[in-house]
Amino acid sequence: MKKFFEYNWQVRDEWFEWCNQLTHDELIKERQGGVGSFLHTLFHITEVEFSWIRAIEGKEDRPFHFEDFKTLPEVQSLSNELRIENAAFLQKDLLAIKDEFVTVVWDEQSYSVEDILHHIIAHEIHHVGQLSIWARDIERSPVPANFIGRKLGLSSDSVK
């Protein structure tokens, strides 16, 4: 599981870098599908991951609003800041808590920690797939999405 987070963070950082080639108008332009723009997507995956992990930890929700993050550096800074807390969480023994149920303020249902971690991972990969289409729409090569062939440094217990 942890290795998927590291993959997502590496790919996300490559998209932040990739986005530097775009004008601000291209970054915030409303596009078909997903959450509507490159910048909003990067904000969205950052915010959703953090919200779910805080919920697992039983911490109070700390919502962020896209209107408050108008530029690429602002969204990237948010991603970097929130990742510190997320990375600390991932150091915990996830197997020990995987079957615990979590309730969140934005959903009536409760979900197991295991399912929430799966959800966070799939959520980001899905949205990144959307970015790759928008990149081609503006005739640019997207960030490569391959999992293999990357240098991922976490311990090999990530299948656990």
Add this chain to the structure above:
Amino acid sequence: MKKFFEYNWQVRDEWFEWCNQLTHDELIKERQGGVGSFLHTLFHITEVEFSWIRAIEGKEDRPFHFEDFKTLPEVQSLSNELRIENAAFLQKDLLAIKDEFVTVVWDEQSYSVEDILHHIIAHEIHHVGQLSIWARDIERSPVPANFIGRKLGLSSDSVK
């Protein structure tokens, strides 16, 4: 890990069902990005998953070619057929083999079983994200991609 495969298969089957609303021309129309069409994407994720799993099992590569699968039922039948072998593989003790290295005929590098399984999972979620944009491009609602809220029946050892 196994739960991600079940998620991918459930979502893939929902996309096969979803594609029934499209004309054949819409299904095979070349689109921006990815592998170029709805039908080709469904074929591609099916074929890639099977090829990697056969490689992990040390079986001879059994390549398939998109030109030989011209309709939605043909691709869906292929997916259903190959899934039987894939599902049997996933019943094995993956933790016991996760660090074994695998060589494949289509790549000079060798990869661990663990990384290949991560790769297969992320590969399909990524391409499905692309389908969701193409769906909006033709003004249709895509298959929901949420992991949580689905009925996934595999045992809860999927974090292992």
